[in-house]
Amino acid sequence: MELEQAVKSKKIKLGAALLIGALILIIVFAAGVFVGLEKAKFSYRWGENYFRNFAGGPRGGPGQFFPDRNYFNPHGSDGQIIKIEATTIIIKDETGTEKNIIVAADTAIRKDRIDLKLDDLKINDNIVVIGSPDDKGQIQAKLIRVIPSPLP
Amino acid sequence: MHKLKTQPELYARIISQIKYEQQLLKLRTKLILFGLMLATSLVVFVLAFKNFFVQANLSGFLLLLHLSATDFKIISTHLFDYVLSLAESLPVVSVALVGAVLLFTLFSSAKLINYLLKIKHLRIN
Numbered sequence: 001m002e003l004e005q006a007v008k009s010k011k012i013k014l015g016a017a018l019l020i021g022a023l024i025l026i027i028v029f030a031a032g033v034f035v036g037l038e039k040a041k042f043s044y045r046w047g048e049n050y051f052r053n054f055a056g057g058p059r060g061g062p063g064q065f066f067p068d069r070n071y072f073n074p075h076g077s078d079g080q081i082i083k084i085e086a087t088t089i090i091i092k093d094e095t096g097t098e099k100n101i102i103v104a105a106d107t108a109i110r111k112d113r114i115d116l117k118l119d120d121l122k123i124n125d126n127i128v129v130i131g132s133p134d135d136k137g138q139i140q141a142k143l144i145r146v147i148p149s150p151l152p
Numbered sequence: 153m154h155k156l157k158t159q160p161e162l163y164a165r166i167i168s169q170i171k172y173e174q175q176l177l178k179l180r181t182k183l184i185l186f187g188l189m190l191a192t193s194l195v196v197f198v199l200a201f202k203n204f205f206v207q208a209n210l211s212g213f214l215l216l217l218h219l220s221a222t223d224f225k226i227i228s229t230h231l232f233d234y235v236l237s238l239a240e241s242l243p244v245v246s247v248a249l250v251g252a253v254l255l256f257t258l259f260s261s262a263k264l265i266n267y268l269l270k271i272k273h274l275r276i277n
Contacts, residue, residue, distance in 0.1 A: 032244075035236065035239045035240055038240065073212070073240035074240065075240055076233070076234075076236075076241060078215050093212070094210060128215045128219060130216070130219065130233055130234050130237055142226070142230040142233055143226050143230065145219060145223060147215065
């Protein structure tokens with residue numbers, strides 16, 4: 001009976017609530033750190049790849065080139081197609097950042113309810129991509145959906 | 153000269169009435185305060201929600217979310233990548249702001265309702 005009363009006491013309940021709250025905070029914090037690290041790693045690899053392939057200049061890392069307000073999302077992106085090379089699509093998002101999207105044989109390309117092939121994609125098409133990052137700062141696409149052009 | 157016969161309960165009634173008026177005044181003041189807080193928080197909530205909508209659009213979160221409706225089967229086979237893409241594009245500051253303002257709005261409205269009920273209870277008694 002005493003144990004039952006102790007368990008039901010306000011102090012115990014408050015302590016339990018604080019513990020649960022702390023646990024939730026820790027889990028959320030860990031998830032935030034994980035997502036942040038993924039974005040930072042991808043952004044770094046993107047920067048390394050950009051300098052190697054486009055700028056040709058000295059490699060200074062992302063800190064010298066990127067505005068510090070954004071890190072790139074490695075598992076998804078959206079933008080307008082600016083170039084199609086073999087199995088690589090280059091898109092430009094709203095911030096003007098260019099990203100390489102690698103299209104594999106098992107990549108699903110869809111527009112409305114129709115399945116498309118890579119050859120059906122054109123310059124200036126707007127697409128949304130889901131994929132996973134590789135070690136060159138590119139996105140290996142799993143799904144590409146062609147969307148209507150946004151209103152000006 | 154007739155002696156004034158004071159009713160013994162008159163003093164108690166006067167004191168009770170004074171206390172009632174004081175309580176009513178306090179409750180009315182709190183009602184106005186929380187009413188203003190609620191009105192302000194509603195305005196801020198609308199602005200915060202609009203801001204969230206704009207940020208979610210810019211980051212691509214809404215487009216990615218829409219894929220769950222259009223391409224559910226494909227997404228279910230790449231669920232890990234999809235969930236991460238949503239987490240990465242979520243405008244966390246806007247979401248936190250909307251959440252905070254919503255909590256404040258709920259708190260203000262709860263307090264307002266509480267004081268309204270207290271006034272009603274006071275008047276009935």
